[in-house]
Amino acid sequence: MRNKEFSLEEFKTGQVLLFDKPLNWTSFQLVNKVRWLIKRSCNIKKIKVGHAGTLDPLATGLLIICTGKFTKTIPELQGQVKEYTGTISLGATTPSFDLETEIDEKFPTDHISEELLQETKKKFIGEIEQTPPVFSALKKDGKRLYEYAREGKEVEVKKRKIEISEFEIDTKTFPEVDFRVVCSKGTYIRSLAHEFGLALNSGAHLSALRRTGIGEYSVENAMDLESFEKLLPSRENN
DSSP states (O other), X not given: OOOSOOOHHHHHHOOEEEEEEOTTOOHHHHHHXXXXXXXXXXXXXXXXXXXXXXXXXXXXXXXXXXXXXXXXXXXXHHTSOEEEEEXXXXXXXXXXXXXXXXXXXXXXXXXXXXXXHHHHHHTTSEEEEEOOOSSSSOEETTEEHHHHHHTTOOOOOOOEEEEEEEEEEEOTTTTEEEEEEEEOTTOOHHHHHHHHHHHXXXXXXXXXXXXXXXXXXXXXXXXXXXXXXXXXXXXGGO
């Protein structure tokens, strides 16, 4: 973790900043806040700032934010493997596959054993096809999927190939299932939760999500906004 102030020149040359995104913040809001803080502390009107991979508002964890010339490395960072931890709630589904929307249907879980959970989990390891959630920012015919969903319109969502290299589950708090996943770019953990429930002949939704790693970067080395503000140059020095 850094312990000395950043300089304006460092931000312009380029920095890779690791943030622990708070719950209920969008990735865009965090980027905007970081940009505003840099502009204010460095007394400048413009600075390039962008993030390397969206996190949903209901997710917390690692968000990589790049500044200056390092924004050119964002596509490369987005392609890195991701690691997540979280909780899948079995026995109920929601239209958004997470807690953004209310439960729409309930399912039995009495038939689900530890053995069935562990065997079913294996079906999701390796290269698989996944259907992205309708409540997502993906575009179809120039319109975001979530816009169709909020209008109550049905839309066909094409499956995409993804890869899950690790999928660990802990069933101590069944029907809540804690998990750890290492996956490729483009993986929707909400869809994984939903499809895991279907494969168990039940239903499921994602009830907690935290991104713990992107490539070689870990959330253990990430900072919050308060810590970041303390590393900014004071306006008197600019």
